Amino acid sequence: MPDTEKKDGAPAPSALRKSAVVAIIGRPSAGKSTFLNTACGEKVSIVSPVPQTTRNAIRGIVNGSRGQLVFVDTPGYHDSDKKLNLRLKSIAHDRLGESDVILYLIDASREAGKEEETIASLLAPVADRLVIAINKIDLPAAKPVMTRLFLSRVLPAVPESRIFEISAEKDTNIDPLLIALFDLSPEGECLYPTEFYTDQDVDFRIAEVVREKAMLNTREEIPHSLYVDISDMEMRKNGKELWVRAFLIVERESQKSMVIGKGATLIKKIRTEALHDLNKIFPYRIYLDLQVKVNKNWRQKDPILGRILR
Ligand SMILES: Nc1nc2c(ncn2[C@@H]2O[C@H](COP(=O)(O)OP(=O)(O)OP(=O)(O)O)[C@@H](O)[C@H]2O)c(=O)[nH]1
Ligand SMILES: [Mg+2]
Structure with a gap:
């Protein structure tokens, strides 16, 4: 901006x-x-x-x-x-x-x-x-x-x-x-164009906002057991809407139901709160298909850590 x-x-x-x-x-x-x-x-x-x-x-x-x-x-x-x-x-x-x-x-x-x-x-x-x-x-x-x-x-x-x-x-x-x-600071030319306020990719920012809302709505070990994977993104409606499929990934089967909540109320709340922020960040509407998946003990897996920790 x-x-x-x-x-x-x-x-x-x-x-x-x-x-x-x-x-x-x-x-x-x-x-x-x-x-x-x-x-x-x-x-x-x-x-x-x-x-x-x-x-x-x-x-x-x-x-x-x-x-x-x-x-x-x-x-x-x-x-x-x-x-x-x-x-x-x-x-x-x-x-x-x-x-x-x-x-x-x-x-x-x-x-x-x-x-x-x-x-x-x-x-x-x-x-x-x-x-x-x-x-x-x-x-x-x-x-x-x-x-x-x-x-x-x-x-x-x-x-x-x-x-x-x-x-x-x-x-x-x-x-x-x-x-x-x-x-x-040393004197020098700007490193980024002056209209930039971050250099993050769109998919990373979306994943982070979803992770924030999931962290804020869960307790105990769950906030640390989460990561978000954006599996698909597609610009639709002549550039007016970005369609996104995201997976909220937990470490164990028992955590899955806790993130989804009774009658899927919790996952719906996470989605609504994420969309609220995302629609303020981006100049187009975001459609979010959000699902929960298990990747057993992902925190012990080097390829996953290598991919999500940059
Ligand atoms: N009252 C008060 N709370 C603050 C202030 N700055 C941060 N917080 C709160 O402190 C908590 C941690 O803030 P973060 O900005 O996530 O801290 P961080 O250092 O980035 O934490 P990590 O990413 O976990 O290393 C949040 O609940 C913030 O709202 C402050 O100036 N005053
Ligand atoms: Mg921080």
Whole structure:
């Protein structure tokens, strides 16, 4: 969507335009995807209260008078040796090396434990290109002073001027943070045309929105046991409607009935909620044929993980 004057305040007179790839790093549920959506002003990456919602390096683009920031949302960094987790961790890790600037998001409403220490130590060597956002300051449980103390101990090389207290959800203090990111960015040409706010394929975005609605409507282990496969897409009605067949895939037969619900009420709800968002995202109507299928223990299967974790 075109947007030339978003979020980064007034243009710096006669300054050269900046361009950077910015990796967003943080623990699961720190609010990385929420930040990305607020910064871009569009729903680019899916959000849920369930840790490890994001499974891919998702790009969201902020165009402004200062230049262009290409944010790369990453899976939450979680210390676990499970196959899926190891893959997610390496996606986040690889993005560090490929970025010009790094945005470290830390949740002020949670105590910084061992996992946060691990992330901070991973980021210490790149402190010169690091900006930190202390997120969720809108919550009564937020303790930004404690977070600052933690940061001064684990990342002493990052100056106060590069630490911001924000609410990604309420859009608080996002502009000064973006300006700090532009300050650290190299001068250069835009990496994407300025009317772009993401580079995701249509099928991937549809799969992600369906997965978000399924995650929000299920509990316990089910949100983590889901993936979505788009098996067919066809433009119909002279380009006015995109017909999509999607499979919501679970790990076990017993989970299938739980996702479908009594009288198929749950799957219908997931479909309706997904269509509500999709019809706002795309300029054509979406018709969604949504079915549930089992792929036994898919989280243990390398070919599946290789296909869905990009
Ligand atoms: N109150 C409050 N909630 C927030 C804020 N930012 C994110 N959240 C909530 O925190 C939860 C996790 O947000 P996400 O954006 O999915 O977090 P994430 O870091 O992308 O999580 P993963 O993809 O699992 O790594 C969601 O329920 C969000 O609504 C904030 O600034 N304030
Ligand atoms: Mg996320």
